Amino acid sequence: METNKETIKVLIIGSGPAGYTAAIYLSRANLAPVLYEGIEPGGQLTTTTEVENFPGFPEGIDGPELMSRMRAQAERLGADLRAGTITKVDLSARPFRAEVDGEKELLAESLIISTGATAKYLGLPSETKFRGQGVSACATCDGFFYRKKDVAVVGGGDTACEEATYLASLCRKVYMIVRKPFLRASKAMQERVFNTPNIEVLFEHNTVEVLGDDSGVTGALLRRNDGVEHTIDIAGFFLAIGHHPNTELFAGQLDLNEEGYIKVEGNTSKTSVEGVFAAGDVKDPHYRQAITAAGSGCVAALDCERFLLR
Known part of the structure; x- marks a missing residue:
């Protein structure tokens, strides 16, 4: 493990509208974000057919197509998008440690969690x-x-x-x-x-x-x-029997609510650990829309950028 280490400024865990939007914003801020796409690249939208309520697409757009466009935009702006799953994190000290597929180790100065939620x-x-x-x-x-x-x-x-x-x-x-x-x-x-x-x-x-x-x-x-x-x-x-937030990795390390969603401060993306931010359905039991997830990805990126500049 010692030899296979990499130090990065920002690690984004999870794709989907929140993760890709965060990657778009952070790339434009020259913060070279590294995003691991996880087991469902593109998130829940890749299982949806037509999306008619995402602004800017008057004719509607297929869920997978919308996600592939967001991904391409992040990539064009310089985000480092990688296949693979983060299997372990240690948030006890900065830089945060994360393990990829049980093999490679990453050291990250900041972290954005956009692992989403899974419908039951x-x-x-x-x-x-x-x-x-x-x-x-x-x-x-x-x-x-x-x-x-x-x-x-x-x-x-x-x-x-x-x-x-x-x-x-x-x-x-x-x-x-x-x-x-x-x-x-x-x-x-x-x-x-x-x-x-x-x-x-x-x-x-x-x-x-x-x-x-x-x-x-x-x-x-x-x-x-x-x-x-x-x-x-x-x-x-x-x-309509509920959703399950994908927060198992962070249990015992971040404040979660009774249902397992990540708690954030007010209207920010700030979690209980400084330098760790949450975006999208992983912190949102109420709205769960592509547009709100994308919006919260932007919030997380701006919060993260301010944190790093400080």
Whole structure:
């Protein structure tokens, strides 16, 4: 390990809109950022089809294409973008130490964390098969494609109720598939769901299988808690059972909230360790949009630049 060391000014962990935007800004500031792309280069957007709500693309743009453009922009401006995963970090002293794929060691004067969050799925093979073809974990991203169609939302918390009411404004009918005999959501959110005529809540139901063909999702096979099975005809299957922030590397080293998201100071990107900044979904349980992630990547880069200049 001793021989294979490299010292850098800024290490960015994770790609996606936050990481690439941070790399764009830091490259323009001549800080020679090094970005490791991780196991999912481009992040969650690479699993999305059309993105219609990212400003500047009036015709819409494919998620993977948007990410490849951001990546190319960072690269053109001089960012050092590398394949590989950071497998270990030590934030106890500066320079911070990071291990790449358990082999090479990096010493970094500053660190930007943009490792994102992962949507929780039910774990059904059919759900994986139709991901991006009717199976989605983001109603605000993909709801538009199901206008005047029937869809289902899995979950019974605030997020599920929010997604269901949002989809109800676009879709003909929204089924909510809820395991328990009640909704976990706040009273206000529950009222909104029960007062929306085109939402039908299916309590004490679990999804057995997502059904579909070459065109994508066509339905879902459900099982009631008493064992009775039936199918519903739907074109979209939305998961709203939560996200899991990718913060395992930093547990015990940075302040995280109860759900595992990185805590930052006010509207900044500053974490509990000086010189370490967080951007994107890894610190954002609320908005989780490409544009907010990109914006927070800019904030992290500016905070980091000021830190290094000081």
